Amino acid sequence: MVLTLRRSARRSLALQIDHRGPRVSVPYGLAQSEVERFVRSHTRWLLDKLDERSERPLPEPMSLRDGAEFPLLGEGVRLRIGPASPRQVRWRLGTDGREELWLPASAVLDRTLVKALRARALAWFGGRVEEFCFRLNQEVPAVRLTSANTRWGSCSRSSGIRLHWRLIHLPPALSDYVVAHEVAHLEEMNHSPRFWAVVESLYPDWRAARQALRKAAETLPLIGGEPDPTPQED
Template sequence: MLRRRTAPREEACETVLGGRRVRYTLRRSARRTLALQVDARGVKVAVPLHCPAAEVERFIATHTQWLLDKLDALAARPAVVPFKAVDGAEFPLLGRPCRLNLGGSGRAVRWRVAPDGIDELLLPVATVDTAAALERALRRRALAWYPGRVAEYCHRLGVPVPTVRLSSARTRWGSCSRHSGIRLHWRLIHLAPALVDYVVAHEVAHLAEMNHSPRFWSVVESLYPDWRAARRQLREAAATLPVIAAGDETAITEED
Protein backbone atom coordinates (compact mmCIF):
# COMPACT_ATOMS: atom_id res chain seq x y z
CA MET A 1 0.00 0.00 0.00
CA LEU A 2 1.34 3.44 -0.94
CA ARG A 3 1.63 5.91 1.91
CA ARG A 4 0.08 9.29 1.20
CA ARG A 5 2.66 12.05 1.32
CA THR A 6 1.95 14.75 3.88
CA ALA A 7 1.51 18.19 2.33
CA PRO A 8 3.98 20.90 3.40
CA ARG A 9 2.78 23.32 6.08
CA GLU A 10 3.81 26.95 6.49
CA GLU A 11 3.39 29.38 9.36
CA ALA A 12 4.57 32.90 10.16
CA CYS A 13 7.05 33.05 13.04
CA GLU A 14 9.53 35.46 14.56
CA THR A 15 12.63 35.35 16.73
CA VAL A 16 15.14 37.77 18.24
CA LEU A 17 18.72 37.65 16.94
CA GLY A 18 21.39 40.03 18.15
CA GLY A 19 18.72 42.27 19.63
CA ARG A 20 16.84 42.41 16.31
CA ARG A 21 13.38 41.00 15.77
CA VAL A 22 13.42 38.79 12.68
CA ARG A 23 10.25 37.50 11.07
CA TYR A 24 10.41 34.29 9.06
CA THR A 25 8.23 31.68 7.40
CA LEU A 26 8.57 28.21 8.89
CA ARG A 27 7.96 25.49 6.30
CA ARG A 28 7.54 21.91 7.45
CA SER A 29 7.75 19.19 4.81
CA ALA A 30 8.98 15.65 4.17
CA ARG A 31 12.64 16.64 4.12
CA ARG A 32 15.54 15.40 6.24
CA THR A 33 17.62 18.53 6.74
CA LEU A 34 17.14 22.08 7.98
CA ALA A 35 17.78 25.03 5.67
CA LEU A 36 17.69 28.81 5.71
CA GLN A 37 16.72 30.88 2.69
CA VAL A 38 16.88 34.65 2.33
CA ASP A 39 15.55 36.50 -0.69
CA ALA A 40 13.48 39.53 -1.58
CA ARG A 41 10.41 37.84 -0.11
CA GLY A 42 12.01 37.47 3.34
CA VAL A 43 13.40 34.66 5.45
CA LYS A 44 12.26 31.07 5.13
CA VAL A 45 13.27 28.20 7.42
CA ALA A 46 12.63 24.74 5.97
CA VAL A 47 12.57 21.84 8.42
CA PRO A 48 11.37 18.22 8.62
CA LEU A 49 7.71 17.72 9.50
CA HIS A 50 8.20 16.79 13.14
CA CYS A 51 11.25 18.90 13.95
CA PRO A 52 10.89 20.24 17.53
CA ALA A 53 10.53 23.99 17.94
CA ALA A 54 13.60 24.07 20.18
CA GLU A 55 15.72 22.50 17.44
CA VAL A 56 14.44 25.06 14.94
CA GLU A 57 15.44 27.88 17.29
CA ARG A 58 18.89 26.35 17.85
CA PHE A 59 19.41 26.00 14.11
CA ILE A 60 18.51 29.64 13.50
CA ALA A 61 20.69 30.78 16.41
CA THR A 62 23.75 28.95 15.05
CA HIS A 63 23.38 30.95 11.82
CA THR A 64 22.70 34.31 13.52
CA GLN A 65 25.58 36.24 12.00
CA TRP A 66 25.09 34.72 8.53
CA LEU A 67 21.38 35.56 8.61
CA LEU A 68 21.84 39.14 9.84
CA ASP A 69 24.61 39.74 7.29
CA LYS A 70 22.37 38.50 4.46
CA LEU A 71 19.46 40.66 5.63
CA ASP A 72 21.75 43.71 5.77
CA ALA A 73 23.16 42.92 2.32
CA LEU A 74 19.66 42.50 0.95
CA ALA A 75 18.53 45.82 2.42
CA ALA A 76 21.58 47.61 0.97
CA ARG A 77 21.25 46.06 -2.46
CA PRO A 78 19.76 48.34 -5.12
CA ALA A 79 16.37 47.37 -6.46
CA VAL A 80 16.48 44.79 -9.21
CA VAL A 81 16.00 46.38 -12.62
CA PRO A 82 14.39 43.97 -15.10
CA PHE A 83 16.33 43.42 -18.31
CA LYS A 84 14.76 45.29 -21.23
CA ALA A 85 14.80 43.03 -24.27
CA VAL A 86 15.08 45.82 -26.84
CA ASP A 87 17.10 46.03 -30.02
CA GLY A 88 20.79 46.44 -29.20
CA ALA A 89 20.49 45.35 -25.56
CA GLU A 90 23.49 43.36 -24.32
CA PHE A 91 23.45 40.35 -22.00
CA PRO A 92 26.17 37.89 -20.92
CA LEU A 93 26.50 34.57 -22.71
CA LEU A 94 29.06 32.16 -21.24
CA GLY A 95 30.80 35.11 -19.64
CA ARG A 96 31.04 37.23 -22.79
CA PRO A 97 28.82 40.08 -24.01
CA CYS A 98 26.13 39.17 -26.50
CA ARG A 99 23.78 41.55 -28.28
CA LEU A 100 20.08 41.27 -29.05
CA ASN A 101 19.27 42.05 -32.68
CA LEU A 102 15.62 42.41 -33.64
CA GLY A 103 16.29 42.74 -37.35
CA GLY A 104 15.92 39.13 -38.43
CA SER A 105 13.78 38.22 -41.43
CA GLY A 106 11.36 35.30 -41.57
CA ARG A 107 10.73 33.22 -38.46
CA ALA A 108 14.24 31.98 -37.73
CA VAL A 109 15.92 32.62 -34.37
CA ARG A 110 19.67 32.26 -34.72
CA TRP A 111 23.01 33.04 -33.15
CA ARG A 112 25.72 34.71 -35.19
CA VAL A 113 28.89 36.80 -34.97
CA ALA A 114 28.10 40.38 -36.02
CA PRO A 115 30.37 42.33 -38.40
CA ASP A 116 31.90 44.17 -35.40
CA GLY A 117 32.91 40.83 -33.84
CA ILE A 118 30.35 40.64 -31.02
CA ASP A 119 28.07 37.63 -30.67
CA GLU A 120 24.44 38.31 -31.49
CA LEU A 121 21.07 36.67 -31.03
CA LEU A 122 19.03 37.48 -34.11
CA LEU A 123 15.26 37.55 -33.55
CA PRO A 124 12.67 38.06 -36.28
CA VAL A 125 11.30 41.58 -36.70
CA ALA A 126 7.80 40.25 -36.04
CA THR A 127 8.67 38.89 -32.58
CA VAL A 128 5.91 40.00 -30.20
CA ASP A 129 7.37 39.02 -26.80
CA THR A 130 11.11 39.56 -27.13
CA ALA A 131 11.86 38.69 -23.49
CA ALA A 132 10.13 35.33 -23.82
CA ALA A 133 11.90 34.67 -27.13
CA LEU A 134 15.25 35.54 -25.55
CA GLU A 135 14.64 33.20 -22.62
CA ARG A 136 13.63 30.35 -24.96
CA ALA A 137 16.78 30.86 -27.02
CA LEU A 138 18.97 30.87 -23.90
CA ARG A 139 17.32 27.71 -22.63
CA ARG A 140 17.94 25.95 -25.94
CA ARG A 141 21.56 27.11 -25.91
CA ALA A 142 21.94 25.83 -22.35
CA LEU A 143 20.37 22.46 -23.11
CA ALA A 144 22.66 22.04 -26.10
CA TRP A 145 25.80 22.89 -24.11
CA TYR A 146 25.34 21.37 -20.63
CA PRO A 147 25.25 17.64 -21.57
CA GLY A 148 28.76 17.79 -23.03
CA ARG A 149 30.14 19.27 -19.81
CA VAL A 150 28.33 16.67 -17.70
CA ALA A 151 29.72 13.93 -19.94
CA GLU A 152 33.24 15.32 -19.50
CA TYR A 153 33.08 15.23 -15.70
CA CYS A 154 31.37 11.85 -15.65
CA HIS A 155 34.25 10.55 -17.77
CA ARG A 156 36.75 11.96 -15.25
CA LEU A 157 34.90 10.29 -12.39
CA GLY A 158 34.34 7.05 -14.28
CA VAL A 159 30.55 6.97 -13.89
CA PRO A 160 27.75 6.59 -16.48
CA VAL A 161 26.41 9.82 -17.96
CA PRO A 162 22.90 10.56 -16.63
CA THR A 163 20.04 12.41 -18.28
CA VAL A 164 20.57 16.19 -18.21
CA ARG A 165 17.60 18.55 -17.89
CA LEU A 166 17.11 22.25 -17.23
CA SER A 167 16.00 23.75 -13.95
CA SER A 168 14.33 27.02 -12.97
CA ALA A 169 14.73 26.54 -9.21
CA ARG A 170 14.98 29.68 -7.08
CA THR A 171 17.30 28.26 -4.44
CA ARG A 172 19.90 26.11 -6.19
CA TRP A 173 21.96 26.05 -9.36
CA GLY A 174 21.73 22.32 -9.82
CA SER A 175 20.43 19.05 -8.42
CA CYS A 176 21.23 15.38 -8.83
CA SER A 177 19.12 12.26 -8.49
CA ARG A 178 20.03 8.67 -9.30
CA HIS A 179 16.52 8.29 -10.73
CA SER A 180 15.95 11.49 -12.71
CA GLY A 181 19.54 12.52 -13.46
CA ILE A 182 21.12 15.97 -13.24
CA ARG A 183 19.28 19.28 -13.50
CA LEU A 184 21.16 22.51 -14.16
CA HIS A 185 19.69 26.00 -13.98
CA TRP A 186 19.26 27.56 -17.42
CA ARG A 187 20.61 30.91 -16.14
CA LEU A 188 24.05 29.37 -15.72
CA ILE A 189 24.41 29.91 -19.48
CA HIS A 190 25.14 33.57 -18.65
CA LEU A 191 28.26 32.67 -16.67
CA ALA A 192 31.84 31.98 -17.67
CA PRO A 193 32.40 28.31 -18.57
CA ALA A 194 34.69 27.79 -15.56
CA LEU A 195 31.85 28.66 -13.16
CA VAL A 196 29.39 26.45 -15.02
CA ASP A 197 31.93 23.65 -14.77
CA TYR A 198 32.07 24.08 -10.99
CA VAL A 199 28.31 23.50 -10.74
CA VAL A 200 28.59 20.53 -13.12
CA ALA A 201 31.44 19.03 -11.08
CA HIS A 202 29.42 19.52 -7.87
CA GLU A 203 26.40 17.68 -9.26
CA VAL A 204 28.45 14.91 -10.89
CA ALA A 205 30.18 14.35 -7.54
CA HIS A 206 26.76 13.54 -6.10
CA LEU A 207 26.65 10.49 -8.37
CA ALA A 208 29.36 9.10 -6.07
CA GLU A 209 28.23 10.68 -2.78
CA MET A 210 24.58 11.71 -2.34
CA ASN A 211 25.37 14.02 0.56
CA HIS A 212 27.63 16.91 1.54
CA SER A 213 29.99 14.88 3.69
CA PRO A 214 33.79 15.31 3.72
CA ARG A 215 33.94 12.41 1.27
CA PHE A 216 31.68 14.33 -1.11
CA TRP A 217 33.87 17.44 -1.00
CA SER A 218 36.89 15.22 -1.56
CA VAL A 219 35.29 14.00 -4.79
CA VAL A 220 34.51 17.60 -5.80
CA GLU A 221 38.12 18.57 -5.18
CA SER A 222 39.36 15.69 -7.32
CA LEU A 223 37.18 16.93 -10.17
CA TYR A 224 37.54 20.68 -9.64
CA PRO A 225 40.50 21.59 -7.37
CA ASP A 226 39.68 25.31 -7.22
CA TRP A 227 36.07 24.77 -6.12
CA ARG A 228 36.25 27.11 -3.10
CA ALA A 229 37.13 30.14 -5.21
CA ALA A 230 34.55 29.16 -7.81
CA ARG A 231 31.83 28.90 -5.17
CA ARG A 232 32.63 32.42 -3.93
CA GLN A 233 32.63 33.79 -7.47
CA LEU A 234 29.34 32.07 -8.21
CA ARG A 235 27.67 33.72 -5.22
CA GLU A 236 28.95 37.13 -6.34
CA ALA A 237 27.96 36.58 -9.96
CA ALA A 238 24.40 35.61 -9.05
CA ALA A 239 23.57 39.22 -8.17
CA THR A 240 24.80 40.50 -11.55
CA LEU A 241 22.78 38.27 -13.88
CA PRO A 242 20.08 39.91 -16.02
CA VAL A 243 16.53 39.47 -14.78
CA ILE A 244 14.74 38.60 -18.00
CA ALA A 245 11.52 37.30 -16.46
CA ALA A 246 9.75 37.79 -13.13
CA GLY A 247 11.09 35.38 -10.53
CA ASP A 248 14.54 35.06 -12.10
CA GLU A 249 16.29 36.39 -8.98
CA THR A 250 18.36 33.72 -7.26
CA ALA A 251 17.76 33.24 -3.55
CA ILE A 252 20.52 33.09 -0.93
CA THR A 253 20.56 29.81 0.96
CA GLU A 254 22.40 28.13 3.79
CA GLU A 255 21.82 24.42 4.37
CA ASP A 256 22.63 22.09 7.24
Protein backbone atom coordinates in the same frame (compact mmCIF):
# COMPACT_ATOMS: atom_id res chain seq x y z
CA MET B 1 6.38 42.83 5.77
CA VAL B 2 4.04 40.83 3.52
CA LEU B 3 4.81 37.11 3.28
CA THR B 4 3.27 35.40 0.25
CA LEU B 5 2.03 31.82 0.71
CA ARG B 6 2.38 29.45 -2.23
CA ARG B 7 1.01 25.90 -2.18
CA SER B 8 2.15 23.26 -4.66
CA ALA B 9 2.82 19.53 -5.07
CA ARG B 10 6.19 19.87 -3.35
CA ARG B 11 7.08 17.64 -0.37
CA SER B 12 8.97 20.12 1.81
CA LEU B 13 8.61 23.69 3.06
CA ALA B 14 10.85 26.51 1.86
CA LEU B 15 11.32 30.21 2.52
CA GLN B 16 12.47 32.28 -0.45
CA ILE B 17 13.20 35.95 -1.02
CA ASP B 18 13.55 37.69 -4.37
CA HIS B 19 12.70 41.04 -5.95
CA ARG B 20 9.00 40.34 -5.34
CA GLY B 21 9.49 39.94 -1.60
CA PRO B 22 9.49 36.99 0.83
CA ARG B 23 7.31 33.96 0.31
CA VAL B 24 6.85 30.53 1.82
CA SER B 25 6.26 27.48 -0.39
CA VAL B 26 4.43 24.56 1.21
CA PRO B 27 2.80 21.27 0.16
CA TYR B 28 -0.90 21.09 -0.63
CA GLY B 29 -3.00 20.21 2.41
CA LEU B 30 -0.48 21.31 5.04
CA ALA B 31 -2.28 22.85 8.02
CA GLN B 32 -1.98 26.60 8.44
CA SER B 33 -0.71 26.06 11.99
CA GLU B 34 2.22 24.04 10.59
CA VAL B 35 3.02 26.80 8.10
CA GLU B 36 3.01 29.41 10.87
CA ARG B 37 5.22 27.22 13.07
CA PHE B 38 7.71 26.82 10.21
CA VAL B 39 7.85 30.56 9.54
CA ARG B 40 8.29 31.39 13.25
CA SER B 41 11.17 28.91 13.52
CA HIS B 42 12.95 30.73 10.65
CA THR B 43 12.20 34.29 11.73
CA ARG B 44 15.83 35.13 12.48
CA TRP B 45 16.98 33.82 9.08
CA LEU B 46 14.22 35.74 7.31
CA LEU B 47 15.03 39.03 9.05
CA ASP B 48 18.76 38.63 8.38
CA LYS B 49 18.14 38.00 4.67
CA LEU B 50 15.83 41.01 4.43
CA ASP B 51 18.51 43.16 6.06
CA GLU B 52 21.10 41.87 3.58
CA ARG B 53 18.87 42.72 0.64
CA SER B 54 18.15 46.21 1.96
CA GLU B 55 21.89 46.93 1.89
CA ARG B 56 22.30 46.15 -1.81
CA PRO B 57 20.37 47.54 -4.77
CA LEU B 58 17.60 45.44 -6.23
CA PRO B 59 18.35 44.16 -9.75
CA GLU B 60 16.67 46.00 -12.59
CA PRO B 61 14.98 43.93 -15.30
CA MET B 62 16.99 43.72 -18.50
CA SER B 63 15.91 46.22 -21.13
CA LEU B 64 14.73 44.13 -24.08
CA ARG B 65 15.61 46.49 -26.90
CA ASP B 66 17.53 46.18 -30.14
CA GLY B 67 21.24 46.43 -29.37
CA ALA B 68 20.97 45.48 -25.69
CA GLU B 69 23.70 43.22 -24.38
CA PHE B 70 23.66 40.22 -22.06
CA PRO B 71 26.32 37.73 -20.90
CA LEU B 72 26.57 34.28 -22.41
CA LEU B 73 29.31 32.00 -21.07
CA GLY B 74 30.94 35.11 -19.68
CA GLU B 75 31.04 36.94 -23.03
CA GLY B 76 28.86 39.83 -24.14
CA VAL B 77 26.18 38.94 -26.68
CA ARG B 78 24.11 41.53 -28.53
CA LEU B 79 20.33 41.22 -28.67
CA ARG B 80 18.86 42.10 -32.05
CA ILE B 81 15.17 42.60 -32.68
CA GLY B 82 14.36 41.79 -36.30
CA PRO B 83 11.28 42.23 -38.48
CA ALA B 84 8.17 40.16 -37.95
CA SER B 85 9.36 37.75 -40.63
CA PRO B 86 11.25 35.43 -40.53
CA ARG B 87 9.81 34.21 -37.25
CA GLN B 88 12.62 31.91 -36.16
CA VAL B 89 15.21 32.72 -33.50
CA ARG B 90 18.73 32.97 -34.90
CA TRP B 91 22.20 32.95 -33.34
CA ARG B 92 24.84 34.41 -35.63
CA LEU B 93 28.04 36.46 -35.73
CA GLY B 94 27.69 40.20 -36.25
CA THR B 95 29.82 42.22 -38.63
CA ASP B 96 32.22 42.97 -35.77
CA GLY B 97 32.69 39.27 -35.00
CA ARG B 98 30.56 39.32 -31.86
CA GLU B 99 27.76 36.84 -31.38
CA GLU B 100 24.21 38.11 -31.77
CA LEU B 101 20.83 36.67 -30.93
CA TRP B 102 18.09 37.72 -33.34
CA LEU B 103 14.49 37.63 -32.14
CA PRO B 104 11.49 38.41 -34.34
CA ALA B 105 9.76 41.64 -33.35
CA SER B 106 6.45 39.77 -33.25
CA ALA B 107 7.66 37.48 -30.45
CA VAL B 108 6.99 37.82 -26.74
CA LEU B 109 10.53 38.97 -26.19
CA ASP B 110 11.21 37.92 -22.60
CA ARG B 111 9.77 34.42 -23.08
CA THR B 112 11.53 33.93 -26.40
CA LEU B 113 14.86 35.11 -25.00
CA VAL B 114 14.61 32.76 -22.03
CA LYS B 115 13.66 29.86 -24.32
CA ALA B 116 16.68 30.53 -26.53
CA LEU B 117 19.01 30.74 -23.53
CA ARG B 118 17.63 27.54 -22.05
CA ALA B 119 18.25 25.72 -25.34
CA ARG B 120 21.88 26.88 -25.34
CA ALA B 121 22.21 25.95 -21.67
CA LEU B 122 20.92 22.41 -22.16
CA ALA B 123 23.29 21.75 -25.05
CA TRP B 124 26.29 23.24 -23.24
CA PHE B 125 25.77 21.61 -19.86
CA GLY B 126 24.94 18.26 -21.39
CA GLY B 127 28.43 18.27 -22.86
CA ARG B 128 30.06 19.39 -19.61
CA VAL B 129 28.31 16.68 -17.59
CA GLU B 130 29.49 14.11 -20.13
CA GLU B 131 33.07 15.37 -19.77
CA PHE B 132 33.12 15.16 -15.98
CA CYS B 133 31.41 11.76 -15.98
CA PHE B 134 34.11 10.49 -18.36
CA ARG B 135 36.77 11.56 -15.84
CA LEU B 136 35.07 9.54 -13.10
CA ASN B 137 34.21 6.62 -15.36
CA GLN B 138 30.56 7.22 -14.50
CA GLU B 139 27.58 6.54 -16.72
CA VAL B 140 26.18 9.82 -18.03
CA PRO B 141 22.81 10.53 -16.38
CA ALA B 142 19.89 12.47 -17.78
CA VAL B 143 20.57 16.21 -17.73
CA ARG B 144 17.74 18.67 -17.30
CA LEU B 145 17.40 22.36 -16.50
CA THR B 146 15.82 24.00 -13.50
CA SER B 147 14.68 27.55 -12.79
CA ALA B 148 14.30 27.10 -9.02
CA ASN B 149 15.77 30.13 -7.31
CA THR B 150 17.06 28.19 -4.31
CA ARG B 151 19.74 25.91 -5.78
CA TRP B 152 22.20 25.97 -8.65
CA GLY B 153 21.79 22.28 -9.21
CA SER B 154 20.78 18.90 -7.86
CA CYS B 155 21.61 15.26 -8.43
CA SER B 156 19.44 12.19 -8.00
CA ARG B 157 20.19 8.58 -8.87
CA SER B 158 16.67 8.24 -10.24
CA SER B 159 16.14 11.51 -12.13
CA GLY B 160 19.69 12.53 -12.98
CA ILE B 161 21.29 15.97 -12.80
CA ARG B 162 19.46 19.28 -12.91
CA LEU B 163 21.32 22.53 -13.49
CA HIS B 164 20.03 26.08 -13.23
CA TRP B 165 19.69 27.51 -16.73
CA ARG B 166 21.02 30.91 -15.61
CA LEU B 167 24.45 29.36 -15.24
CA ILE B 168 24.74 29.83 -19.01
CA HIS B 169 25.42 33.52 -18.32
CA LEU B 170 28.59 32.74 -16.33
CA PRO B 171 32.12 32.02 -17.55
CA PRO B 172 32.72 28.28 -17.99
CA ALA B 173 35.31 28.37 -15.19
CA LEU B 174 32.50 29.14 -12.72
CA SER B 175 29.69 27.03 -14.15
CA ASP B 176 32.07 24.07 -14.41
CA TYR B 177 32.37 24.09 -10.62
CA VAL B 178 28.61 23.55 -10.30
CA VAL B 179 28.71 20.77 -12.88
CA ALA B 180 31.63 19.10 -11.11
CA HIS B 181 29.80 19.41 -7.79
CA GLU B 182 26.71 17.65 -9.09
CA VAL B 183 28.63 14.97 -10.98
CA ALA B 184 30.60 14.24 -7.80
CA HIS B 185 27.30 13.34 -6.16
CA LEU B 186 27.07 10.37 -8.50
CA GLU B 187 29.81 8.84 -6.35
CA GLU B 188 28.96 10.41 -2.99
CA MET B 189 25.34 11.40 -2.30
CA ASN B 190 26.37 13.59 0.63
CA HIS B 191 28.71 16.42 1.55
CA SER B 192 31.23 14.32 3.44
CA PRO B 193 35.02 14.74 3.18
CA ARG B 194 34.93 11.92 0.61
CA PHE B 195 32.54 13.96 -1.51
CA TRP B 196 34.75 17.05 -1.44
CA ALA B 197 37.74 14.89 -2.34
CA VAL B 198 35.87 13.82 -5.49
CA VAL B 199 35.03 17.46 -6.26
CA GLU B 200 38.69 18.40 -5.86
CA SER B 201 39.76 15.64 -8.23
CA LEU B 202 37.45 17.14 -10.85
CA TYR B 203 37.90 20.81 -10.03
CA PRO B 204 41.00 21.50 -7.89
CA ASP B 205 40.26 25.22 -7.42
CA TRP B 206 36.71 24.64 -6.17
CA ARG B 207 37.08 26.77 -3.05
CA ALA B 208 37.85 29.94 -5.02
CA ALA B 209 35.11 29.15 -7.54
CA ARG B 210 32.61 28.64 -4.74
CA GLN B 211 33.29 32.12 -3.39
CA ALA B 212 33.31 33.73 -6.84
CA LEU B 213 30.00 32.08 -7.69
CA ARG B 214 28.26 33.74 -4.76
CA LYS B 215 29.36 37.17 -5.96
CA ALA B 216 28.64 36.46 -9.62
CA ALA B 217 25.06 35.49 -8.79
CA GLU B 218 24.31 39.11 -7.91
CA THR B 219 25.34 40.29 -11.40
CA LEU B 220 23.13 38.02 -13.51
CA PRO B 221 20.56 39.77 -15.71
CA LEU B 222 16.95 39.77 -14.64
CA ILE B 223 14.76 38.94 -17.63
CA GLY B 224 11.09 39.88 -17.52
CA GLY B 225 9.31 38.41 -14.53
CA GLU B 226 11.94 35.80 -13.75
CA PRO B 227 12.92 35.43 -10.08
CA ASP B 228 15.94 37.26 -8.71
CA PRO B 229 18.79 34.91 -9.73
CA THR B 230 20.48 34.17 -6.39
CA PRO B 231 20.43 30.37 -5.98
CA GLN B 232 22.72 28.54 -3.57
CA GLU B 233 24.55 25.22 -3.70
CA ASP B 234 22.64 21.99 -3.19
